[in-house]
Amino acid sequence: MAHLSQNPADKERFVCLYPVYINSKKTLAEGRRIPAQKAVENPSCGEIRDVLTAAGMNVYVENKMHPREWNRDVQFRGRVRVQLKQADGSLCQDKFKSRKEVMVYVAEMIPKLKTRTQKSGGGEPGSQQGEGGKKKKKKK
Numbered sequence: 809m810a811h812l813s814q815n816p817a818d819k820e821r822f823v824c825l826y827p828v829y830i831n832s833k834k835t836l837a838e839g840r841r842i843p844a845q846k847a848v849e850n851p852s853c854g855e856i857r858d859v860l861t862a863a864g865m866n867v868y869v870e871n872k873m874h875p876r877e878w879n880r881d882v883q884f885r886g887r888v889r890v891q892l893k894q895a896d897g898s899l900c901q902d903k904f905k906s907r908k909e910v911m912v913y914v915a916e917m918i919p920k921l922k923t924r925t926q927k928s929g930g931g932e933p934g935s936q937q938g939e940g941g942k943k944k945k946k947k948k
Contacts, residue, residue, distance in 0.1 A: 852886070
């Protein structure tokens, strides 16, 4: 295990965040990690990245898939890596002491993004739900 660095500032040591972790449409079994009422509907890697970058965190996106994500669409792809600790082991930001605190913060902030607030005015979310219902009926 010599290849794994002990330095928290190395990119391999950043914590991973998949959009699935904060997706209110997912169950705990499907990979959601925070309570559904705190989660956000269908978050994207870009939104997670934007929120954390705005919060002043050191982040980068990888083209990875969550193992339980059955949908291989581009919108569900991606993993965001976030630096929680600096090289000396101290926290980068005191408000983010753990991965869970980062997830809850991101889930709170995504609905406030301009891209989200503009979309909610149109009929887009309703049409997506309708499509989902039709797909489920076809499978049965």
